[in-house]
Amino acid sequence: MMNIRETTDTGIRAAEIYAEMVNLRETILNETRPLSSSGDDDPAIVNLGHYLALRRHDIRLLQRRLMALGLSSMGRLESRVLPTIDAVIHALAALSGARADIPAMPSELEFFAGEMRLEAASAALFGVTPPTRRTRIMVTLPSEAAEGPDLILDLARSGMDVARINCAHDGADAWRAMTASIRSAANVVGRDIKILMDIAGPKIRTGEVASADKKPRLQIGDRVRLVANGVPRIDDAVTRSAAVSLPEMVTRLSVGDRLRYDDGKLEAVVESVGTGEAVILVRRTKSGGTRLKAEKGINLPDTALGLSPLTTKDEADLETVIECADLIGYSFVSRPEDIDLLDSVLDRHGRTDHPLGLIAKIEQPLALTNLPALIARARKRGPFGVMIARGDLAAEIGFERLAEMQEEILWVCEAASVPCIWATQVLEDMVKEGIPTRGEMTDAAMAARAECVMLNKGPAVVEAVSLLDRLMGRMNDHVFKKTATLRALKSW
Template structure:
């Protein structure tokens, strides 16, 4: 009897604390997160989630666990229903006859999960029976002349075909799309086509070095030129043109630069007329080779560029014709969504609503994400791509691991499907044999609604492996929640 009394006292105290916490969450003004109070229940839940996460509830979580109750650790899609369920259970433990606090029904409790599942179906199509995570594959240029490759990918498990508009052209894109439609008919599944507009991606152009096979090492200097051919001399033996001349003119001494998804880090040492000299600080083991068409990230430099270039606006004509989904690079603000819609409207967008995938790859996109989500959900099918390569190069590898988790949580709270992207099974795709680390990374992708593979010689085999892996993980985990199927190893 003493233990029951003690539990009742503890439950009553926690009930009082949780009631106050719930009221604090409800009192938060959603305008501080970049959106107003919405009729959309997903956005309302997102506001509640963001308000709750301003509190450190770790001590409360442990006290709830000791009473055998939910620790509030998996409430992303159901903030208020979780509060109500826990408060109802606490009332029972405290011995209170509190008719005002009613346990939510099972349907009410899991309504957020249902919203997310429905959003995933609208965006990506229905999942296959054995896995909820779809598989997206970036098509190589040769896919425009190889219907057999696309059919092999479809048979292996591809659910979304990604066309990168930074490469090839409208004729090739139309051919790839036609082959995808044909393959989908043969395998009897709806395979979506995502066309990814390039945006103002900064890449190296023509390169030059005093030694053809030399690799950049810490202490080396590289001259970046805004126009004309690369220029080398005895003091700066490496040089590269850049795809975006404005980049060079907007740099400042001391600005950091990362090259090829962070394989090299450098700092701006000096500036000249239309050129900048950078000093290499870090490289991968053995050095890094300077090559054309490699990405450059500038985490300290405000470029002030539109997310849509003149090329993108031209490419959107073919995107409207061919695609089911648009991949939007460098989107950072809600106004960027309006800009895209205005360009689509100017091209006479047809009645078919194109889904939108916002690629989150810059710090500004992170800080504006709630408002961006609220705006994008108003226009139709919407998802977020965690573009881990560019994101890591912008915010640093040290922060990437926690940030990709936070993005998954925010998107789940808003019922927004997520794409887990960049270097998934990269060694497997390129070499045919995965590493242990990338297999673990791929398994973690089961918490997203879609996982993206890049192109490579062994991509068909990688899709097959990922299809099997996602099927097994489907039995073990749903988002942050372990699902305890019977174990067979012991």
């Protein structure tokens, strides 16, 4: 039984924290910034503004003091910032005997409204929630999926919820064939399967390669000349050279800019620049070196290229996308104006009779910086989600920061009731070889906190979908976003 002194000490501590919490609430309201020029009364965007204001402060000590009183540490408030703070303040008022001079204690419905908004947004984007899991499964279709219905039907029976068509490959006839097979498979299995068509955007890649060696393998300390136009040029000083797919990739480089090649297998820095060319110095590469080849991706995390996210090819492809797709995957989207640009092109083509959902692929530093503003703009247009494009994102911001940033993207999107897609190299060995690694199984389990997880194409993709379906079903009983859900354990 608690004695009088313990009761008094608890009341004093509660009163101190009560005053701190009231001050924090006032600070959040005062520091919340509008996320669009027109203002916004969307409750999800209002909550996002409150979340961003809160996360500009370090409240770790306050969290520990709340935990010691048996109260919420506010560590899972993404979808309900003010309701959580208000609930804590009312609990502190009861413990301290103070009068809670704030709005009434939120009801249970008000407290969980953000979760319901996220579930509704997920259903609008991806369709009805599967019966055994909340996380949908997306699969990138290979070119051979256009040759017949069997592969797509097998994927549908295994648990595929969204079929992804990559418009960087194949063409309109193949995409229409895939679409017909997807719609047919959906009828066979008796459930809706959404179609995401991912427009390619500007691709920054190596072109023709020249080298004094037949098979150039780059090591630390090697130099490579990049040429904006024409044939790659080598000499006695620089014995390897490559053309590039976009001249701006070379002409806008500055000395000291970093460059990552082939999904980050090599990192270099710009050593010198000249008219229409630049020389880069290799600073880091994988063990044994990295082959210099054509058609390999290049990332430039320090260079503002000023490229439009929509190419001429994308604008032509959108005609078929409008015809076939439920969702558009938007590469290189970085600013709210990029969404306006896409909508203007869609208007020129003539929109379909159903709203096309939008998936913004977050793969560049500027997209990270502008993510709240992108969300505020995109939510106005209809169903919207974010893809954490972990391959390009890692190459842009560095592998060391990827895990941290994918968590922060999940938090920001939850605060705004925006569904997230966990993408790139999920169960990669399983898809390609038929056997998963221990590490990728753990990564796939972590994906249960997202609303959708994406698998790439590969020989064993059907088996991978089945495995992921079972794994997501089990994880569904253990976790909801950041919250562990305590079902009865049966192992002990």
